[in-house]
Amino acid sequence: MKLDLTINGADKRIDLLTHAPGVRFRFGDGEESAAHVETPEPGVYSILIGGRSYDARVEEAPNCLIVVIDGHRFEVEVRDPRRRARRSAGRHGEGVQDIVAPMPGKVIRVLIAPGDVVSPGQGLVVVEAMKMQNELKAQREARVAIVHAREGATVAAGEILVTLE
Amino acid sequence: MFRKVLIANRGEIAVRVMRTLREMGISTVAVYSDADRTSLHVRMADEAEHVGPSPSGESYLRIDRILDAARKYGAEAIHPGYGFLSENAEFAAACEDSGIVFIGPSAASIRSMGSKTAARQVAIAAGTPVVPGTDHGVTAEEAREFGRTHGYPVLLKAVAGGGGKGMRRVDREADLESALRDASSEAERSFRNAEVYVEKLIERPRHIEIQLMGDRHGNMIHLGERECSIQRRHQKVLEECPSPLVARYPEMRREMGEAAVRAARAAGYYNAGTVEFLVDQDRHFYFLEMNTRLQVEHPVTELVTGLDLVRMQVEIAAGGRLPLTQEEVSWRGSSIECRIYAEDPYNNFLPYPGKLTRLTRPLGPGVRLDGCVYDGWTVPMEYDPLLAKLAVWAENREAATARMIRALREYDVGGIRTNIGFFRQILEDPDFAAARLHTGFIEEFFVRQPSHESPPEFAAVAALAAALHASSRTTPEAAPAGASAWLTAGREGLLR
Numbered sequence: 001m002k003l004d005l006t007i008n009g010a011d012k013r014i015d016l017l018t019h020a021p022g023v024r025f026r027f028g029d030g031e032e033s034a035a036h037v038e039t040p041e042p043g044v045y046s047i048l049i050g051g052r053s054y055d056a057r058v059e060e061a062p063n064c065l066i067v068v069i070d071g072h073r074f075e076v077e078v079r080d081p082r083r084r085a086r087r088s089a090g091r092h093g094e095g096v097q098d099i100v101a102p103m104p105g106k107v108i109r110v111l112i113a114p115g116d117v118v119s120p121g122q123g124l125v126v127v128e129a130m131k132m133q134n135e136l137k138a139q140r141e142a143r144v145a146i147v148h149a150r151e152g153a154t155v156a157a158g159e160i161l162v163t164l165e
Numbered sequence: 166m167f168r169k170v171l172i173a174n175r176g177e178i179a180v181r182v183m184r185t186l187r188e189m190g191i192s193t194v195a196v197y198s199d200a201d202r203t204s205l206h207v208r209m210a211d212e213a214e215h216v217g218p219s220p221s222g223e224s225y226l227r228i229d230r231i232l233d234a235a236r237k238y239g240a241e242a243i244h245p246g247y248g249f250l251s252e253n254a255e256f257a258a259a260c261e262d263s264g265i266v267f268i269g270p271s272a273a274s275i276r277s278m279g280s281k282t283a284a285r286q287v288a289i290a291a292g293t294p295v296v297p298g299t300d301h302g303v304t305a306e307e308a309r310e311f312g313r314t315h316g317y318p319v320l321l322k323a324v325a326g327g328g329g330k331g332m333r334r335v336d337r338e339a340d341l342e343s344a345l346r347d348a349s350s351e352a353e354r355s356f357r358n359a360e361v362y363v364e365k366l367i368e369r370p371r372h373i374e375i376q377l378m379g380d381r382h383g384n385m386i387h388l389g390e391r392e393c394s395i396q397r398r399h400q401k402v403l404e405e406c407p408s409p410l411v412a413r414y415p416e417m418r419r420e421m422g423e424a425a426v427r428a429a430r431a432a433g434y435y436n437a438g439t440v441e442f443l444v445d446q447d448r449h450f451y452f453l454e455m456n457t458r459l460q461v462e463h464p465v466t467e468l469v470t471g472l473d474l475v476r477m478q479v480e481i482a483a484g485g486r487l488p489l490t491q492e493e494v495s496w497r498g499s500s501i502e503c504r505i506y507a508e509d510p511y512n513n514f515l516p517y518p519g520k521l522t523r524l525t526r527p528l529g530p531g532v533r534l535d536g537c538v539y540d541g542w543t544v545p546m547e548y549d550p551l552l553a554k555l556a557v558w559a560e561n562r563e564a565a566t567a568r569m570i571r572a573l574r575e576y577d578v579g580g581i582r583t584n585i586g587f588f589r590q591i592l593e594d595p596d597f598a599a600a601r602l603h604t605g606f607i608e609e610f611f612v613r614q615p616s617h618e619s620p621p622e623f624a625a626v627a628a629l630a631a632a633l634h635a636s637s638r639t640t641p642e643a644a645p646a647g648a649s650a651w652l653t654a655g656r657e658g659l660l661r
Binding site: 001003005007008010012014016020023025027035037041042043044045047049052054056057058059065067068069070071072073074076078102103104105106129130131132133134154157 | 330351355509511513515516517522523546547548549550573574577580582586589590619620622623624625626628629630631632634635636
């Protein structure tokens, strides 16, 4: 199984040849390597390569996976090259922009309505979690196309609150 | 001594206080809101009483319900922890009126030291140096005038504040009005008091505070300082004792300690309290405020002095005398504490509540963990994101730093974001090792972006782990809500 990866901004292709625990794999056209992989806890990959032991912890973020090894953090996007990567939320094309919740929380206030024209820096939606209010602002001048956020609603990180165009 | 004490708090501090009470053979009563039914402090307590819905204004801040609970279970005293009602003079007075002992200072002391502006007056009268500022809540006009007189930057602060809530830095007059509005509404929400005052901002200061302990017989001592310069959003995240600056200039401990004792004595203070100082580049210190309660970061003082501050608080509240004199206080070794928060340091430290899917706690020599989390617990979104305080002790700062890095490597919290990895970067930073500390340390850290070079093969191992993780997600149920394109792609690829 071939997968395209972007790891901390750098592109890589990995070919997984066998399943865990005895994983054989190859990066790009490089040499085949072997790793012994166990999953002792959900999201934790204990990986032995040539006798060296790595504990990789994987978290799912809205647009990528976050892998932490011994305190070192990597953001990894994974795509299947046999499928054309679908446009991810937030990039519909020229001029359209989704404003997403940066954290899980509750929508406290919706400051705009569909059709409004907003200027850079103008507040759109206020999300609150753990006594911290976060006002999401327009980056540039735009028209409010859709307001997804409802006051009082609980939202997950990455959930679309407003679509601007 | 009391037989039963109610803890009017939640989270790690409720658990911390209960631990000492249990060691003292005192029975414990917890209070909880809707969101906290399964929280550790409720599970740990001998008795627990529901005091209302999740918003703290309807539960943990309800003086009437807390007192009802104390009466219902026959608690003779209340420990307020920090935050919530801990610095509320009305609450302390209501306890006194109900014949329940408030484990803390008198209502009068809270009134004179709990308000930042009143505390300034006390400090000035006691001869303790203060930063230039207004002595009362200000209107936009008064704030503008102050800015014109003393120059920018200035700092807006909630009169009833603490923990960085209701605080704003203002660099120019044009930003003043909106900042004042923000600070004021945040102050209103956090403290039910919208008043905001303004003071001159000291650039690149250190934040060093003195721990005080006084009994009701007129004895007061200081237990040395804590360096709390590493902050984000004006809130401390890493504290140490001794302060590396004070370690280099030992006379500072005596000078600041005496100034703190003087100010507190002037307010007729007893029980635990902390006087916070700003220290400028020339090592001048200025009285900042007094916290009339136990501090979050008290464990570093405990580790270095060998004292249990909560036990001292309880004994003093029960009428006891200080168990030691100033000359008998000794400081041994070095301690560092990291506040482990459910937040994303790489996204403006935004809070990140949610369910814990994994938990491995650091253990081993010299490690202390004050926490309230367990595997499977859902961190509520209603409260402060503090999960635990990880503290270490070692013979000196260098060893303590190495020990903390070791402990952070062992610490794993899954399912939510935390600042565990970020602390490791801070602790490995040469500026931290050299103790070039100031309250803007973290902001500058992000600007400097010191390279955090990982061993060369780590990226490949991370890539392998990510690929295996994506390919193992074979059922739609396994995908989280709002699964993004990569996940779908990986899954569909595998099914083919």
